[in-house]
Amino acid sequence: MSSAKEKVLMGLGGAAGAGILAWRTMFPWIGYDLEMMKAGKRASDEMAVDFKNRRFAIDMFEEQASKYPEDTMLIFENRIYTYKFMNSQACKVANIAMAWGLPQGSTVAIFFENEPAFIWTFLGLLKLGLGVAFINTNTRSKPLLHSIRVSDAKTLIVGSGDELHRAIHEIMHDLDIPAYLSGLASEDTGSKYHSWDYLMLRSPENDICSSIRNTLTLLSPCIYIYTSGTTGLPKPAIVNIAKGIGFTKFCLFSGMKKGDIIYTTTPLYHSAAVLALFCVMNTGATMLLRRRFSATHYWSDCREHGVTIAQYIGELCRYLLALPKDPLDGVHDIRNMIGNGLRKDIWIDFQKRFKVPKIIEFFGATEGTSAMVNVNGRVGACGRISPLLNKLSPSKVLIVRYNPETEQPYRNKEGFCEECKIGEAGILISSIPVIYAQGFYKGGKEVNEKKTLRNVLQKGDAYFNYGDLLYKDSDHFVYFQDRVGDTFRWKGENVSTNEVANMLTGLDFIQDANVYGVHIPGKDGRAGMAGILLKDGVQFSEEMLQKIYQHCKQNLPSYARPLFLRFVKEMSLTVTYKQRKVEAVKEGFDPAKVTDPLYSLSVKENTYVPLTLETLPQVLQSKL
Known part of the structure; x- marks a missing residue:
């Protein structure tokens, strides 16, 4: 190379290096963006190819079954299920459904509850291009009937187990579609039920030609996953x-790659487990599935089966x-845990004790139009909203100011929303790509419009409203604060239930805290109340009340201290380990409704004192 060319190239290299250094100086967070881009490149590249080639999730599964038939797809209750076997069972399901x-x-x-039949039944229906409604196995009576009807299901398939059968029997007289029950030995039942086992035993294993799916589009239904129904009937x-x-x-x-084993303990009808299953189908990896979460068996399961990636959710x-x-804490092959809902107050302790090399916390919603992932390991963060990545993303994500009185985004004089400043909590929203042309939920325009925020930054735009309060730090990492409605207003100030709960669990005798706002007659806003769960083996003592009082006084402003x-x-938790608050809020602090020991804050005595039917009038008349 000539010296002239060398000088030019060296000059260009020096300029580029200086340019990168300048960018890093001006935007110190740019390195986090590069790490995210590196992590996401494989995913984005694959997705682009799959969209172009119409390679659907079911096609990915069939490819794995064809290329690696003897590889393990599923481990359940110490039994191994190969891709070949899962495909043969799915083919049986497809041939039954074809006749319909x-x-x-x-x-x-x-x-279905968690069992292999859930997966192969689902896969068999996908082979035919049918949409599959995943009915929550905890729903009963009216919510169960509603869940089936709102999906427009033409047929119902029920898994094994007396609990599920009893649940269907309760609504059978109102059910106007055929119901096929697993566990019935004979087709001649003398009732409206049909035996699913009878059909499976006699169904051929012939595969269905993939050309049957040629008429499907990217907007065709795949799954309907239900909301929890805590604020109304479940929505698909x-x-x-x-x-x-x-x-x-x-x-x-x-x-995640082929050879990995991912451990899933959440219900398969929940989106967290669906994410794991679909990634297994894409990579040819293995899923270790448990019927229900068991804390005592969790780590031994991981060791026994060589788990490399573990899922978590909520308070797991x-x-x-x-x-x-x-002594075996930390003895495992896990290289990372991925999930959402890991609270900041236990993050470091959990990671250190169990020697988890990396925790990947994410934020999203099944019906949401975007998702965030914290691949950088920032403690407590559930993702990032950087200016650069937001410009590159097909779905723009914003945190906008919030009006706690209306529980809606704040609107300025022009009627538009305003983005929050660094450290300011607001409502997370994201723009709506074309793949959501049919809405977020099945059920018509009205139910979808409730989650749509219009005229946000300019007339005519539209965003999905998550209904969650989050905030950003100076590096653009995002932190979950509360659900809208969980944050309450007291003495003119906003109180985050999540922040108060994190503070309370800092005491060594408290296992968990469920914080919520309760209405006091004649008072504006809602006062703080905390459900306290003591650690196993810890006996209650009055000294604890004083410690809680002092801890709150030292760490919380007066308006945020639980009364x-x-x-x-x-x-009380949901099946995905999230705290139940609706029932607790309804019961409030009324000793006539609450059977648990109750206490109220006493500034005069510098502690919490017993709250009974006799002392309640005095508490209500005091200056709270």
């Missing part, structure tokens, strides 16, 4: 084929941390 003559895009509802969130392809890439942020990690310490305490025997 349902048009593509029709819905079939399935009502639409997961179309395009979104399903996106699901298959999610665990790639954890570096808190239950693991509450286990007695064991009432309720000591619970166990924490």
Whole structure:
């Protein structure tokens, strides 16, 4: 190379180096963006190819079954299920459903607990291009009937187990579609039920030609996953084929590949487990599935089966941390854990005790139009909204100011929303790509419009409203604060239930705290109340009340300190380990409704004092 060319190239290299250095000086967070881009490149590249080639999730599964038939797809209750076996069972399901003559895009509802049959039944229906409604196995009576009807299901398939059968029997006289029950030995039942086992035993294993799916589009239905129904009847969130392809890439942020074993303990009808299943289908990896979460068996399961990636959700990690310490803590092959809901107050303790190399926390919603992932390991963060990545993303994400009185985004004089400043909590929203043309939920325009925020930054734009309060730090990492409605207003100030709960669990005798606002007659706003769960083996003492009082006084402003305490025997949780608050809010601090020990804050005595029917009038008349 001539010296002249060398000088030019060296000059260009020096300029580029100086340019990068200048960018890093001006924008110190740019390195986090580069790490995210590196983590997401494989996922985005694969998704682009799959969209172009119409390679759906079911195609990915069939490819794995064809290329690696003897590889393990599923481990369940110490039994191994190969890709070949899962495909043969799925083919049986497809041949049964073929005889029903349902048009593509029709819905079939399935009502199964965690078991291999859930997966192969689902896969068999996907082979025909049918949409599958995943009915929550905890729903009963009216919500159960509603869940089936709102999906427009033409047929219902029920898994094994007396509990599920009893649940269907309760609504059978109102059910106007055929119901096929697993576990019935004979087709001649003398009732409206049909034996699913009878059909499976006699169904051929012939595969269905993939050309049958040629008429499907990226907007065709794949799954309907239901909301929890805590604020009304469950709503089926639409997961179309395009979104399903996106699901298959999610665990790639954890570096998931063939040979990995991912551990899932959440219900298969929940989106967290669906993410794991779809990523297994894409990579040819293995899923270790448990019927129900068990804290005592969790780590031994991981060791026994060589788990390399583990999922978590909600308060699962808190239950693991509450286990007695064991010399085998940290003895496993896990290289990372991926999930959402790991609270900041236990993050470091959990990661250190169990020697988890990396935790990947994410934020999203089944019906949401975007998702965030914290691949950088920033403690407590659930993702990032950087200016650069937001420009590159097909779905723009914003945090906008919030009006706690209306529980809606704040509007300025021009009627538009305003983005929050660094450290300011607001409502998370994201723009709506074309794949959501049919809405977020099945159920018509009205139910979808409730989650749509219009005229946000300019007239005519539209965003999805998550209904969650989050905030950013100076590096653009995002932190969950509360659900809208969980944050309450007292003495003119906003109180975050999540922040108060994190503070309370800093006391060494408190296992968990459920914080919420309760209405006091004649008072504006809502006062703070905390349900306290003591650690196993810890006996209650009055000294604890004084410690809680002093801890709150030192760490919380006066308006945020809980006015009432309720000591619970166990924490009421959803099936995904999220705290239940609706019932607790309704019961409030009324000793006539609450059987748990109640206490109210006493500034005069510098502690919390017993709250009974006799002392309640005095408390209500005091200056709270």
